[in-house]
Amino acid sequence: MNKLAIEGGTPIFGTRKLMELIPPWPPRYPETEEKLLEIYRGGKWSGCGPWEQKLMTEFAAFQGAKYSSWMANGTVTLQCALLALGVGPGDEVIVPGVSWIATAEAPLYAGATPVIVDIDPENCCIDPEKIEEAITPRTKAIIPVHIFSAVADMKKIMAIAKKHKLYVVEDCAHAHGAAQGGRKAGTFGQAGSFSFQLSKLMTAGEGGCCITDDEALHERIFRACHIGNSRIHPGTRPEEGFICHQFRFTEFQAAIIYDQMLHAKELHERRKKAMALLAGLLSDTPGIRQQSSGAPGDDRAYYFPAFLLETKALKKGVTRAMIFDALKAEGVLFHEGWGAPLYASTMWNVPQKAYVKHPTPNCDDVMYNRLMVTHNAVLLTNDDIISKVAEALDKVMRHYAK
Ligand SMILES: Cc1ncc(COP(=O)(O)O)c(C=O)c1O
Numbered sequence: 001m002n003k004l005a006i007e008g009g010t011p012i013f014g015t016r017k018l019m020e021l022i023p024p025w026p027p028r029y030p031e032t033e034e035k036l037l038e039i040y041r042g043g044k045w046s047g048c049g050p051w052e053q054k055l056m057t058e059f060a061a062f063q064g065a066k067y068s069s070w071m072a073n074g075t076v077t078l079q080c081a082l083l084a085l086g087v088g089p090g091d092e093v094i095v096p097g098v099s100w101i102a103t104a105e106a107p108l109y110a111g112a113t114p115v116i117v118d119i120d121p122e123n124c125c126i127d128p129e130k131i132e133e134a135i136t137p138r139t140k141a142i143i144p145v146h147i148f149s150a151v152a153d154m155k156k157i158m159a160i161a162k163k164h165k166l167y168v169v170e171d172c173a174h175a176h177g178a179a180q181g182g183r184k185a186g187t188f189g190q191a192g193s194f195s196f197q198l199s200k201l202m203t204a205g206e207g208g209c210c211i212t213d214d215e216a217l218h219e220r221i222f223r224a225c226h227i228g229n230s231r232i233h234p235g236t237r238p239e240e241g242f243i244c245h246q247f248r249f250t251e252f253q254a255a256i257i258y259d260q261m262l263h264a265k266e267l268h269e270r271r272k273k274a275m276a277l278l279a280g281l282l283s284d285t286p287g288i289r290q291q292s293s294g295a296p297g298d299d300r301a302y303y304f305p306a307f308l309l310e311t312k313a314l315k316k317g318v319t320r321a322m323i324f325d326a327l328k329a330e331g332v333l334f335h336e337g338w339g340a341p342l343y344a345s346t347m348w349n350v351p352q353k354a355y356v357k358h359p360t361p362n363c364d365d366v367m368y369n370r371l372m373v374t375h376n377a378v379l380l381t382n383d384d385i386i387s388k389v390a391e392a393l394d395k396v397m398r399h400y401a402k
Pocket of ligand 1: 072073074075076099100102103145171173174195196197206207208
């Protein structure tokens with residue numbers, strides 16, 4: 001009965017069947033279509049129009065902050081936050097080795113040096129102890145990333161930042177709506193950076209936003225992405241040497257995100273419910289563990305929740321590829337996601353003298369042993385289907401674990 005499908009047993013799902021049940025991404029709402037048509041006909045397509053202005057206050061409030069500035073993507077948001085904080089040539093910025101490469105490239109775009117450190121293998125976010133070990137007199141900022149489905153340990157990170165007088169820019173590209181200790185992701189540090197790229201929990205195809213509570217910083221971030229224009233002091237110049245960029249956002253993007261924001265809570269709760277069921281059903285499954293979060297009770301945004309293979313608990317010779325193949329035959333599609341730490345990405349072509357890399361064994365271990373679930377899969381509301389997903393993973397792991 002428990003013979004693997006890959007060995008001729010009965011699959012738990014037919015692949016097509018499960019894929020058809022998973023809600024499509026991105027979500028499309030009829031009210032958004034109306035707004036887009038109105039914007040199109042109205043002709044005010046960009047330039048901080050009414051929808052962007054609404055989002056500036058309402059998304060900031062949604063994410064627990066006072067201000068937000070909108071721009072082209074979640075890479076230039078990191079760059080602008082660093083520029084606005086005065087990070088530049090000669091400065092070092094500490095980043096985790098597990099993230100999208102943008103986290104480490106943004107310091108380079110600002111003229112600074114990224115310093116890559118290891119992660120905590122349990123929550124997959126930057127390891128606070130490794131931050132402290134990497135601090136030098138040149139260190140100016142830290143970019144913790146709330147990765148996959150975890151919020152980094154912000155209490156420890158903020159204590160280190162305070163002790164060493166460092167800025168913190170939180171990379172919240174995976175953390176829309178997430179919170180720790182009742183405080184929303186992106187509000188612990190000086191600024192929080194969000195991406196609205198197509199795969200993200202909220203998306204306009206592309207897009208980015210920086211939140212902050214600091215009015216002066218908001219003003220500088222706004223200038224940094226609006227070629228020096230100010231919203232608070234229109235007609236005034238940025239200070240000499242503060243070179244700004246044209247990274248503007250459009251009204252079409254703003255209207256799309258605005259409607260998603262109104263639906264975000266419902267989707268957040270659906271993902272949490274599905275993940276709680278899945279996590280409970282898999283709690284005794286051998287050979288895998290589940291990504292934790294930075295603090296118990298975190299309100300987690302399940303972007304790409306991760307299951308991690310415990311290689312020591314697998315039978316000799318079993319590889320992740322074999323497990324993926326077996327899962328595929330059962331009809332359950334788990335993904336590799338980005339297959340490598342950022343410094344091993346095929347896109348990472350930064351010369352060695354331009355960055356510092358500390359030893360990162362946990363980054364390698366996590367990235368080469370991850371089974372990823374997409375966030376739209378955990379929008380499933382049918383408990384029987386979720387139970388079957390768990391059954392398939394459990395079946396495969398029991399076969400391959402010692
Ligand atoms: C952790 C993280 N930071 C930053 C980014 C950059 O966002 P964008 O693609 O919008 O530039 C991404 C995008 O995948 C990301 O995953």
